[in-house]
Amino acid sequence: MMRRIAALALLLGACTNQGFNPILVEAVNQVNPWDEPDEAAAAKGQPVTRAAIDRADVATIRARLLSDKSPTYLFAASDNGGYVTYASSLRQTLTLRGSQITATRGLGWDLLSATSSQPDPLTRAIPPGSWPEGVTRRYEFPANSPEGRIETFTCSFEFVGPQEVVILDQRHQGVEVSETCSGPAGSFENLHLADARTGLVWRSLQWVGERQGLIDLEIVLPYTGRKG
Amino acid sequence: MSQKRLRAGAAVLTMASATALAVGQTAPAQEARPRPSLNLYGTTGLIDMPSAQAQPDGQISISYSQFGETSRRNFNFQILPRLSGTLRYSTIKNWGQNDDNGVYDPTYDLYDRSFDLQLQILDEDYDGWVPSLALGFRDFLGTGVYSSEYLVASKTVAEDFTLTAGIGWGRLSGVNGFKNPFCELSSGFCDRENDFGEGGKVAFGTFFHGEESALFGGVEWRTPIENVTLKAEYSSDAYSREQKSPASTFERKSPFNFGAEYRWREGVTAGLYYMYGDTVGFNVSLSGNPNRPLAPQDLGTGPLPVNARAMDAPQGTDWATNPAARDALAEALAEVLKAEGMRLEQFKAEPGVVDVVITNLRFNEEPQAIGRTARVLSAGMPASVQTFRITMMEDDLVTTTIAIDRSDFESQVDRFGATLESWQTAVLEGALPSLGREAWVRDAYPSLDWNLVPAPYLVLLTPEDPIKLGVNIDLGFRLNLAPGLSATANISQPFINVPDDPGPSETNLPPVRSDQGRYYSGYDPKLTQLTADYLFKLNRDVYARATVGLIERMFGGVSGEILWKPVNQSWGLGAELNYVMQRDFDDPFGFGYYDYDVVMGLGSLYWETGFYGLETQLSAGRYLAGDWGGTVNVTRRFANGWAVGAYFTLTDVTSEDFGEGSFDKGVTLEIPFRWTVPFETKTNNSIGLTSVSRDGGANLMVSNRLYPIVRDYDRYHLKQSWGTFWQ
Secondary structure, three states: OHHHHHHHHHHHOOEEOOEEOHHHHHHHHHHOOOOOOHHHHHHHHOOOOHHHHHHHOOOEEEEEEOOOOOOEEEEEEEEEOOEEEEEOOOOOEEEEEOOEEEEEEOOEOOOOEEEEOOOOOOOOOOOHHHOOOEEEEEEEEOOOOOOOEEEEEEEEEEEEEEEEEEEOOEEEEEEEEEEEEEEOOEEEEEEEEEEOOOOOEEEEEEEOOOOOOEEEEEEEEOOOOOOO | OOHHHHHHHHHHHHOOOHHHHHHHOOEOOOOOOOOOOEOOOOOEEOOOOEOOOOOOOOOEEEEEEEEOOEEEEEEEEEEEOOEEEEEEEEEEOOOOEEOOOOOEEOOOOEEEEEEEEEEEEEOOOOOOOOOEEEEEEEOOOOOOOOOEEEEEEEEEEOOOEEEEEEEEEEHHHOOOOEEOHHHHOOHHHHOOOOOOOOOOOOOHHHOOOOOEEEEEEEEEEEOOOOOEEEEEEEOOOOOOHHHOOOOOOOOOOOOEEEEEEEEEEOOEEEEEEEEOOOEEEEEEEEEEEOOEOOOOOEOOOOOOOOOOOOOOOOOOOHHHHOHHHHHHHHHHHHHHHHHHOEEEEEEEEEOOEEEEEEEEOOOOOHHHHHHHHHHHHHHHOOOOOOEEEEEEEEOOEEEEEEEEEHHHHHHHOOOOOHHHHHHHHOEEEEOOOOOOOOOEEOOOOOEEEEEEEEEEEEEEOOOOOOEEEEEEEEEEEEEEEEOOEEEEEEEEEEEEOOOOOOOOOOOOOOOOOOOHHHHOOOOOOEEEEEEEEEEEEOOOOEEEEEEEEEOOOOEEEEEEEEEEOOOOOOEEEEEEEEEEEEOOOOOOOOOOOOOOEEEEEEEEEEEEOOOOOEEEEEEEEEOOOOOEEEEEEEEEEOOOOOEEEEEEEEEOOOHHHHOOOOOEEEEEEEEEHHHOOOOOOOOEEEEEEEOOOOOOOOOOOOOOOHHHHHHHHOHHHHHHOHHHOOO
């Protein structure tokens, strides 16, 4: 039945000398639970291991929208002045400055860019005892003009207590920090787990927009700079 | 340490818990106010009465309401933040009227079109005492069945209650009326004429006229039950005319109406009402906003990550002067761009500059295609290339060239505020007609494109049938012979709900459009287009088109057009001249039945006002029936491709010769498919809500007019959607 529906959708979507409308083909494939190549299914089932990550020696993060069941691995693909873009196999991308998410693409509702006042322990690791009381965060979202829609929030940090986190078999002793932000557009709360010694934020729940909500970010293998 | 913090801490560890959702979501600083509800006229209001509230800017709603013997189909658009318009098609059964022989028919059903405008005078101060205040004009263009004006105020009290009170004239003065206050100014205000003949004219002479005015009002309560609203109103509409026919079953017994509405989800509302002490009514409305897409804005593949060039990157330029190396680079570039959704048409390399001509096949907004192309060039071009010149092609026409400095691009990518900086540093100019002989050109000629598409069509607001839905199967061929030169053949096979031949129309003019129904009738395949077309540029700012053949379903001949539209200018001029003959409706190649030919054409001024996306087109000249006149077209165009427009044409054809509606006018709506689906597509759906097809002010339908082709590539339109450049 599903095949018939898919075929009908393709038919209704028109055919051309270029074949069926490729966009509709993609859309139908998205909803069609059949016809998945065995190799692809097998590949999906292969677990990513710490050993494999270490062997590849490519900076890696894991990210998950709260609506998703499992996280996606993204690998460092570019570095522009400290803004490191990580890409998934489907080329969804997250751009990070340190551990701060400054842009998202392909996840639903794009965060165009973001910045923060300095010092910001998310963009540059600061030992927990030296964190500032707060920071100012600015986010740029798409708008019908080149300016974008800028939203500004004043954020304050609050230490919750020591906490341990395990990211892909690697254990980190850390400190849990809550970050409360408010501004003219509303308010939200981020949560971070910072390394107890260096202050590197290994894991955090970060807000990336009113419509996109929160992203659960884990640093699997930190970025340490461009090679060569 | 608070309990909340403990939960938050647990959320960090589990990250998937519902608690995380609870603590992390944005809490809007100010509680978002619910969108005002619609009444049974499709305008913002109570049940049958209007209110002074306004829909969000750009909001578009369609609704269907019915009670007693009245049913209404409404299209409402918040044209500007303070101005809304409503187009309506109503059916009133058992209206009663003389038939063609002058004999009174009590069972005559009235089909009536009407148009309203509402102007917001004051916005409500939710923290103070100032109510919202609006002035409305109902049915001021139609035949006057609902002709009325009102001044209405609304105030929200206790958060969930909205009180409304107003004063009405015309039809809204029918219950417990009092002397029209304007009669004190002039006795002329006491007379109100409600016979507007063929309709379609603005009834200035009736505004606020009539012996009496009356008060109306009501209350709306957004109950604690989620999504349920209760309404009660006192209506000043007596519905006298509806009860006049002996066959009418509607009896207005009370001025009070009561109702409940349920908002099933954002944009979908249904209501049930007890109307005028006599009958039950209902209303169903669908509403959307161009600025709030139904689908997530971006679930596709992200842009290519790019790195800045290394300081010590080789700066050699030999490749640019080596044809083999240049062609190899072009071929590779074409492959990568194809995967990104662009087609490389031409490529030219010089030591410091590369020129690419691309056709955007995927992205709804052009700057996104420009940005993605720039990323591919940044990733793939030798380090010695300092400038990317990207020329956009549409329908075989080169339009605008965007020059991007590579160093600027590299210093902007991924940074905060890059969108604005990239716009400020991009240089726009009209594209040259050609890149020259040394350019690499896609090997595409001759080639044949074809498509087979089901073509559902919707005919709305005809006098006989409010909604007519049918399906054709359209087969199209396009033979590309050379850049800009092509031959097109389109065949339409009627498939579902095919109409019979309605016979010749009654008209005092050549039946250039009133016989349109004949051309859609019967199951024989229709040759809707068979043309040779040549589109080209004369210089950076001037475009031209020549078309010969069977240009449209009803006419064939020769058509020529020229357009002057500099990229950095908000206005342009166009001229079109046609010699056409009317085709036979039953013979694809015949011209003998009507034996009608005409030389016609229009000169046009196009102007992008820069005000809320409003664009105007003013045209003047000779129309298909040989009549002389002009057309005014105003369209609000949104950055994402939504467009809502209205037009009217006045010619030297008298309103009597024109027939119902008095003159040609209509509303157009374009909805980008991208707005409804979470993936990129350039497909658009267009709906025309035109008046009845009449012969006065009729224009030739040419499929590839120049301005719609080049419009999206000028400075104004690119600026509106430049936010997608880095997406």
